[in-house]
Structure formats: structure tokens, C-alpha cells
Amino acid sequence: MSDDSPDLFAASRPGGSPDPSSPVAPPLAVRMRPRSLAEVRGQAAVLRAGSPLRRLIEGSGGGAGPLSAIIWGPPGTGKTTLAHLVATAAERRFVELSAVTAGVKDVRSVMEQATRDRDLYARQTVLFLDEIHRFTKAQQDALLPGVENRTVILVAATTENPSFSIIAPLLSRSVLVTLTPLSDAEVAQVIDAALVDERGLAGGHGLADDARDHLVRMAGGDARRALTSLEAAAGVALDAEPIGAPADDPDAEGVVRITLAHVEQAVAQAAVRYDRAGDQHYDVASALIKSMRGSDVDASLHYLARMLEAGEDPRFIARRIVIAASEDVGMADPTALQTAVAAMHAVAQIGMPEARIILGQAVVHNALAPKSNAAYLGINAAIADVRAGRGGPVPVHLRGSGYAGAARLGHGDGYAYAHDAPDGVAAQQHLPDDLDGTTDYYRPTDRGFEERLGVRLAWLKERLHRG
Secondary structure, eight states: OOSSOOOTTTTBOTTSSBOTTSSSOOOHHHHTOOSSGGGOOSOTTTTSTTOHHHHHHTTOOOTTSOOEEEEEOOTTSSHHHHHHHHHHGGGOEEEEEETTTOOHHHHHHHHHHHHHHHHHHOOOEEEEEETGGGSOHHHHHTTHHHHHTTSSEEEEEESSOHHHHSOHHHHHTEEEEEOOOOOHHHHHHHHHHHHHSTTTTTTOEEEOHHHHHHHHHHHTTOHHHHHHHHHHHHHHHHHHSOSSOOTTOTTOTTOEEEOHHHHHHHHTOOOOOOOTTSHHHHHHHHHHHHHHHTTOHHHHHHHHHHHHHTTOOHHHHHHHHHHHIIIIIGGGSTHHHHHHHHHHHHHHHHOTTTHHHHHHHHHHHHHHSOOOOHHHHHHHHHHHHHHTTOOOSOOGGGSOOSSTTHHHHTTTTTOOOGGGSTTSOOOOOOSOTTTTTTOOOOOOOSSTTHHHHHHHHHHHHHHHTOO
16 A cells, blocks of 8 residues: 555656666556657547546536545556546545555544545545456455545556446445457557557567567557567567667667567567468458368367467357358367357357357367258249249238238138147148249258158158148
8 A cells, every 4th residue: 555646656767668787677558658648549538538437437426525436457558557647636635555465444534534634734645456356355345444435546447347236235336437449550659659658668679560460469459468479579589689770770770670480489478370361361251161160179279379379359250150060070070060059148248258168169069060051052043033033922822911901811711720630730821822832942951960851851751842
């Protein structure tokens, strides 16, 4: 716990770049923490003009005073940064606690000091509580009086759904702010700023385009991860390469060039040659579908892994698996579609990295299942006939008879109710006259469950046309 806003640059030179003589230099992600709203990347929706969070940061809470805020979002999206920006407004006092190590005693100590600062100096206190979801109900209860009376402005950060991890009374007294992962373009902006900013690498390093792309993919919308990886790669490059002008850029004397190999070594993960916006996106997705269709489970899992490691949206992958389960497996194993649909919904709720397990199960099911595209061919054939103009009027006995005048038109006359038949199948015509007896849209294979369906289909056709 600290009584005042921490000096993030205590181990830096006046310009903000790291001081090599300092025993402990702040990490690059700390040094590059935005100092103003103008430097914040992403979160445009929650920082729009007039939003509760923006007003809190600008010190214009209005009414009886500024509200407390629960900031919910994945790592590296700016929760701590926004808390620091709230503290800078109106010269507020900033106190930071972590729910991992703090307890009720620490909370009460902050409240007591905040009361004294308010009464003696008319100074507000911002309490930043990181990982509030780790607090028990009793510990969260200890926050209520201070939040209720606005003794402190609570800014609590969590990566867990507040509806399940934070008590209702605290939620009702706070503004819920939901942060989203940064886009690839925003992560790239963070990286580029760190390369030239005096607080960062201060222009001493150049970054190859493919190295930047790999950093962005690896970050997964997490700015902190991107900067940590960049800092590690810069260290690898400095150790590996002599300082000098690269052959392809003689004007860059004294600049250490960070290559893709340096980034791969720093993050201990090779770059996946995969462009989510280019040909490789479609090539690898196509290879996944064709490998499942070809019943090669190892190849299927390989291409799934390539897509996931390249940062492909797992929801896109799940949708492709659902399509394949119907198009390529079909009625040879009807449970494949059930698995795929369940996976699609689970992925949307769970997200990465656990979603890889669910997608893996769905891919294995699709790859190992017996294959049939009979249902796929059947609907295509039916659509082709409709587009060609085939299919006359609906037979009179099948037409709707539940409205006034239908009986006068003869609608429903002669309809045989299937459940009245001993075997549940009544002999009658269902297709229009021009298609009846000439159409076999669905032709089951002899693979998997469809082998049994073929026997039943033959029996059904004989029953429907008897007499």
C-alpha cells in the first residue's frame, strides 16, 4: 500500500528513458503507461465525452460527488492506467491495494486516513483495488461504508464477471465499466510509440515489419504483453547484434534492429506464417475443413493449432466446424452437429485459452465420424429444382384448412392424419404433381448411422405410395 501516487519513473533519467546505472529500472510497460487520456489506446466507447468514466477522470463527477467504478476487462486493456488517471484529477490522493495481499485491516486503515484527508484538507482519496474478485464477501462488505459515504472513490479492477464475483450492494453503488481487448491496429500503435518515446526505447531500436506483426499477434489485444515482449526482444537484439548501421539502411547508424528471429527467441514461440486478412487465412481454414472431411485427425488438429496460435478468432473456427459437421458428416453421425453447436456456444461463453480444448474435441469428433454429404446434396438438388421452376401447386389435401372459407375451397379434403395409421405412416402424396414419383433428393449412403436410414427410407417410400 502506498499513501501517494507511486513515482513510476523513479529509476529513469529526466527524459524518461531507463537509467542503466539504476539497479531496478521500471519495466517498459510501466514506463509507457499513459499519462493522459490522449495517450490511451482503445476503449473509445467507455471514454467517450460525457461517459461516467470520462467525467470521473476529468474530475467532473457532478451531483453529490463522483461515483465509484468497477472496471472489468481482460489483462492489458488499461484498468490500472485508468485508475491512475482518475487519481490525477483534482489532485486526488491515490492509494493502491491488491486483493491478493490486502485484508479488512488494510481497507479500514485507508478509510480512516481518507476521512482525515477529507476533513482536514478537503482532499479526495482514490482507492485502487486490483483483483477485487479475490476479496471474500466479508472483505467486500468492509468497502461499503466508504463507498456509500463517498469517503473514498473506489476504482476496483477485475478480470472476472462482476455479476458473479462482486457483491450486489457494492455493484449497485458503483458504475460498471467494461473494457475490451485492443485491436491489432491499437496494439501496433502502442508498440510504435514505445519505440520512439523517451520513456521507452527512445529511438534506439528499429523493428522489422514481420517482427511487429508477430508481436501484435502474440499480444492478443493485451498492451502489457506486447510491451513486455518488445522489451525482451530488444534485449535479445542488443546481445546478438553489434550496434551499427544495417546494410539495408545506412542512415540508421547506432540503431539496433529487432528482427523476427529476435522476437521468436524472446517469447520462445515461433511465428506462425498466417495472415488473418490474406490468402493464408483461407488456405489454413480450407485445410482444416478438408482434413476433417478426409478423416485425418492429426492433420485436423495441426491446422486448428495453427489457426489458434496465429490469433484467429475462435468463434470463426467454431462456425466452420458446425458447417462441416452438417455438410461432411451429416446423418452418418447426427451427434457430430450436436457436438459442434455445443462447442460454438461454449467458445462464445468461455473464450481463449480454454476454448482450444472445446474446439479440439469438436474437430476430433468431426474427423473420426463416418462421412456423408447426402443431406448437403439433397438440399442443393431441391433448391436447384425450385430455381428451375419445378414444383406445382401444393396438393389440395395438404393445404391449410384452419381459416374461414378453406372448407369451401376443399382445402384439407382427403388428408390422412399420419398418427391414425397403425405404423404412423399414411399412404398419400406430399410432393407437387410434377415432382411426385420422380424425385430422390436424399440418397443416404451405407456409412455409419445412414446405413440404417437407407433401410428405413426404402420402407417409408413403399408405405407412402402403397395403394
